[in-house]
Amino acid sequence: MKQETLLLFCIILLYGSFSVFGQGSSCENLDPFCAGDEELVFPNSNTTNSNIVNGQPGPDYGCLLSQPYPAWFYLQVEETGNLRFDISQFQNEDGGGSQYDVDFIVWGPFDRTEDYCTDDSLSELNIVDCSYEPDTVEQMFIPNAEEGQVYVVLITNYEELPGFISLRQTNSDQANSGSTDCGILDEVLGPDRFLCGQNETTLDATTDGVERYEWFRFDNTTNNFEIIANEEDPTLTITNSGRYKVIVYENITGQADEDEIEVTFYSEPVANTPEDLYLCDPNQTTIDLSAASAEILNGNSAEENYRVNFYESIQELEAENPISNPTAFPVEESREIVAQVEGTESGCLSNEVIFNVELTFVPENFLPAESVICVDVDGTVLDQQGIGEDLGTDYTYEWIAGGNTISTEAVLNFTETPNFNSVSLIVTDIRSGCTIEFNTTLLVYSRPETVEVEIEGSDFTGGYIISAEATPGPGNETTYEYSADNGNWQGSTVFRNLDPGNHTISAREINGCGITTSEEFYLVGYPRFFTPNSDGYNDTWNIENTTEIQIKKLYVFDRYGKLIKELTPGGAGWDGTYNGRTLPADDYWFRVEFEKDGTNDHFGANFTLKR
Missing domain, CATH: 2.60.40.10 (Immunoglobulins)
Known part of the structure; x- marks a missing residue:
């Protein structure tokens, strides 16, 4: 405690006719202060800038036996926790020169809506910390400060000399530490707004302890914020894009604070359902989905840029998982693709559309490498013959021979022998525009003459x-x-x-x-069997003469070599009897003597009598 007598506080300080009043010289003129990781430095109250020699009557100043050249401040808690500060006073703003004795007192906590400058508020009951030590650096401690609370701080200049006060929070990096906020508003307007398909929106700056509101809109012509007349409510409904600002005035101190917001109204993007995409080449394994983008984007306004996001399914769209490689999307079979348009600035999204990726491969063996044309021995085409196949109404055909188109029908028919040896066919898928060309060699064949x-x-x-x-x-x-x-x-x-x-x-x-x-x-030959049953078929056995072979003699024997019959060539033949007796079914033998090509020869073999 300073060893001073109360008589010292009765010294009368005389001033000239011109005085500079320091800010916060009374509680009604509170200034905010706050401190984070950085040091906060501000001028003290002294004989050159203030005529308030001592603290105002009424408050309980606790340990401060005197309050020379008081400077009143308030701090607002931003984050709950303990607050510990170093308060020091120097001759120069950079901390150089002489060091001066500094004292302080803290009252609180108060709600923002309270009138914390009354004698009841600045009472002994609400004193949080106080120091009247003859030190140039004081430690101010506010334990368990809660978010939104307000504390009133009085800092005095015992030596009454011009200088600067330094405030630094010393526990900001420690556990359970709090923090201070100099602002009345806490970005109440929120982040910039990008509104999709809306005609209006309401800005809300409602803040406790605020006496009045002023609303402004940025004017690009004057390059300044211009006040919006007759708008003094906490809320403002707007229908036009632009930069808006609100200024609020605290009802206790009259302190002003402001917040800004950019509001942009966007038309909702439109997504058109595109024509299906087609994959023509069976050797191609990927497709460029972005080829459908222009058609999907058609009709959107020029107010911003757009992109098309592609998804493998509605579920993937809902999961916000777009296809990562739309320009080389792998395709193994025909499938559906989901697309949605997104504004690149606004993030606005369109309705989703669905289109197909189709694989339209013409069969590889659709036209063989060689095609056969059948003609008769006189060279005429047999009936009406054709090559090719009708794949349906989705395809067109162009037959080319000798560099000329000879037909546009699905099947190339021939009514006469072609005068060209090869022909080409171009098949076009009308839906996709995909084309494929085949070549075939014509082979003309006929039966033997x-x-x-x-x-x-x-x-x-x-x-x-x-x-x-x-x-x-x-x-x-x-x-x-x-x-x-x-x-x-x-x-x-x-x-x-x-x-x-x-x-x-x-x-x-x-x-x-x-x-x-x-x-x-x-x-010419011999019968291998005969059936003498009088049915008119094979009833007798004989060997006939021909122009090549002349029969001389013909004998029939049984299996034991007994002569049964000598036959006359060209005669009635053997009827299966011997001396009028019917012989049994069995194998019999013959011997034939004949002349062939002027040479005599003979031959013998067996035959069968069947009954």
Whole structure:
């Protein structure tokens, strides 16, 4: 405690006719102060700037036996916690020069709406901290300060000399520390607003302990905020984009504080449903979804820029998980894609639209590398033949030969032998514009003109060997298959083991362009069996003469070698009896003596009598 007498406080200070009054010289003229990590420095009250020599009467000043040149302040708590400050007083603003004794007292806590300058408020009951020590640095401590509370602080200048007061919070980095706020408003207007599809919005600056409000709008012409006449309420309803400001005046101190906000009204973006996208090339594994962006964005205003976000499903849109690589989106099958337009400045979103990604691959074997045209031996086309396939109304076709378009039908029909060897086909998908080109070589084939037969051997000399020769018809060189008597087809032209009797050999073109059959020919031989049952079929057994073989003698024996019958060539044949007696069913033998090509020969074998 300073060792001074009360007489010292009775000294009369005389001033000239001009005085400079320090701010906060009375409680009704409170100034705010606050301190965070940075030091707050401000001028003290002294003989050069104030004529308030001592504290106003009424308050309980606690430990301050005197209050020379008082400076009144208030602080407002921003964050709940303990507040600890160093208060010091120096001759110079930078902390240099002489150090002066500094004293203080703190009252509180008060609500913002309270009148905290009354004698009842500044009473002994509300004193929080006080120091009257002869120190140039004092520690001010406010424990358990709560957010929104107000504390009144009086700092005195015991030595009455001009100087500067320094205020620094010393516990801001410690646990359970609080913080102070110099503002009346706490950004009550909030962040800038981007309003989508709205016509108006209301700004609300309602603040406790505020006496009046003033609203302003920024004028781009004057480059200043201009007051909005007759708007003194805590709220302001606006319909135009712009920069707005509110100034509030505290009802206790009259202190002014302000907040600003930028409000922009945006039209809601529009998303148009685009045409489906198509993937044409079967070797292409990705598609550029942004190709649909222009169509989706069509019709939006020019008030801001837009982007299109693509999603794999409605669920992905709701989860705000857009496709990350829309320019190279992998596609394995036809599927739906969801799109939404977003304003790049406002973040406004459109309705969602859905379109398809379609895979429109024409079958790879749609047109073979080679196409067959069948003609007859005179060169005419067999019936009406065509190449190609009708894929439906979604496709167009262009057939090209020799550089000229010869047809736009799905199937290229031929009524006569074409005079070109190859043809191209361009197939276009009308929906996507995708095109694919095929090329095919035309192969003209025909059935054989003739089939000639050459006969070698006989039934009596190891069997016949029949050789067929097909004479090619017009068109390209081809391959034929052969058949004897409408039997199985074979590639070989040689036939063996044909039974005696009438035969034909047929040859067919392997691509189905027709069959030609030889003239009928007859093979001489012996019957392998006969059935003497008087039914008119195979009732007798005999060997006939032919132009190739002349029968001289013909004998029939039983299985023991007994001569049963000598037959006359060309006669009635054997009826299965011996001396008028019917012989049993069994194997019998014959011997034939014949002349062939001027040479005599003989042959023997068995045959069967069946009953």
